[in-house]
Amino acid sequence: MSDDWKIDVSARIRSLPPYLFGRLNAMLLEKRRSGVDVIDLGMGNPTDPTPKEVVEKLCESARDGRTHRYSKSIGIYNLRREVARLYERVYGVTLDPNKEVVATIGSKEGFSHMCLALLGSGDTAIVGDPYFPIHVYGVALAGANVINVPLGNDEAFLDRVGYVTQHLYPRPKCLILNYPHNPTAMTVDGVDFFDRVVALAKRDGIMVFHDFAYGRTCFDGYKAPSFLQAKGAKDVGVEFLTMSKPYNMAGWRIGFCVGNSEMVRALATIKGYYDYGIFTPIQVASIIAMREGEEMVARQAKLYQARRDVVVEGCRKLGWQADSPRASMFVWARISDEHLAGQGSIDFSLRMLEEAEVVLAPGRAFGENGENCVRIALVEKEMRLKQAFRQLDRALNKGIKAPSATRQQRKQQKQ
Ligand SMILES: Cc1ncc(COP(=O)(O)O)c(C=O)c1O
Incomplete structure (x- = not known):
């Protein structure tokens, strides 16, 4: 085998558009590994249990x-x-x-x-x-x-x-x-x-x-x-x-x-x-x-509805434009120019992960028309969603880094 032999992936793989969540996911992993309790509102992965x-x-x-x-x-x-x-x-x-x-x-x-x-x-x-x-x-x-x-x-x-x-x-x-x-x-x-x-x-x-x-x-x-x-x-x-x-x-x-x-x-x-x-x-x-499971379907939708209200209110308080959705498990919000500060949504999401320790899915990862927006998944309980918005507010409006307790510190506080 010659020294310059390498795996050559198919044209099919090469035809894929770039994966725009890559940097965000890598940074999230790194933060979690170092014990930071990141609030992840990035992925629409349901956190409530199966009936x-x-x-x-x-x-x-x-x-x-x-x-x-x-x-x-x-x-x-x-x-x-x-x-x-x-x-x-x-x-x-x-x-x-x-x-x-x-x-x-x-x-x-x-x-x-x-x-x-x-x-x-x-x-x-x-x-x-x-x-x-x-x-x-x-x-x-x-x-x-x-x-x-x-x-x-x-x-x-x-x-x-x-x-x-x-x-x-x-x-x-x-x-x-x-x-x-x-x-x-x-x-x-x-x-x-x-x-x-x-x-x-x-x-x-x-x-x-x-x-x-x-x-x-x-x-x-x-x-x-x-x-x-x-x-x-x-x-x-x-x-x-x-x-x-x-x-x-x-x-x-x-x-x-x-x-x-x-x-x-x-x-x-x-x-x-x-x-x-x-x-x-x-x-x-x-x-x-x-x-x-009809009752379960209705109960779960009610949970998302209550979380939606917290998130829409949080967005509006930040000055972001967010319609109150009547379905799905997401809120889609347009970030204010002041908060974007000249960045695109991908860099903005990376900054929020770094400074507020909150993951928001950058709108640009969903296409050109998603630029300047973020998608917020309703996958955390209301209290934690409110916490996420407090952290975003601190990071964005006071320029102060959100105080994040590490998992270890939280454990100690509880004991
Ligand atoms: C619009 C849409 N379609 C499909 C899926 C994937 O669903 P499934 O778990 O059934 O593969 C998702 C998951 O987030 C979704 O948002």
Whole structure:
């Protein structure tokens, strides 16, 4: 072997956009290692536990030796039937569990493999900017191109999308949507929006992927509409959902893709090659969660709603512009020019980690239109969120470094 031999990664890996959370994550790790109690509001990783009944069902099922084999890559029938029942109950949408539902290893896996199943070299997908990163990475990993359109939730946004679908050649192949949206928490008022999406998709012959991860995390009586409630939606698209957010099952890795049977079949085909399915007890426990977890879904949304109020108030007191979202687990805030002090959101977030010991996700990591904003995840209890804003306020408004007790010091204080 020659001395200059080195691993040569694929063009696929090289095509990925730069990972803009890298420096922030490295600095967070370093701080934590040195014992600093950083308040991490960066990632939308639920911190509340999975409901007890669901965990118990998992254990019961895991004790049954018959569940230890490879499962079905599309998910066991009873699980897919439960998803269909949930759609009928919550959205009035009828799904065929055999043709229109497939279980995925979290919605992220489902989305990524759907890109691989339906997109390839020479294809283009339209994604609103700001965007959830996998909506761009998934397309890039499939070898296809992304066209970003400034995000919106109204006629003007659909006009921008329509302009692209009418003028780009070859025609874009799909439109990627996500309402309630991550990172902006943007929502749509009702099914009418999706009716217009379906009309546009049919007019221009494009597919629709709707990421509905926050569909059940709604506040103040708002009910996020499902894309599949739109007439004819199943002719043109699919929807991705997850157990991660409504049931606090993020680590369990389970979600679903539902809708157009040909698209679902294409995803199932890819998955059939790549995986043997989710551990059966996880699937069994998920049935119980969906069947008996309505109260839990509402309780968890209430928790996020109360945290939202703390965060929106905290942002406004700092002089940042933040709308109060009616869904998702994030607050999206525009930082004041005074606080940005000429920095971009990435440098600003690094400065807040250094000076306030609080992690805020920089808006720029979600696309060009996210610049000057931060995303704040509602993953800490109200008291700690208030503490985070006190630390931000001290760091920003007095130029004094937030006094952070190390874990060791806190322990000693408690004793
Ligand atoms: C919009 C959106 N889609 C998908 C996911 C991934 O969800 P899952 O855990 O089901 O893969 C997330 C997670 O944060 C998300 O915010």
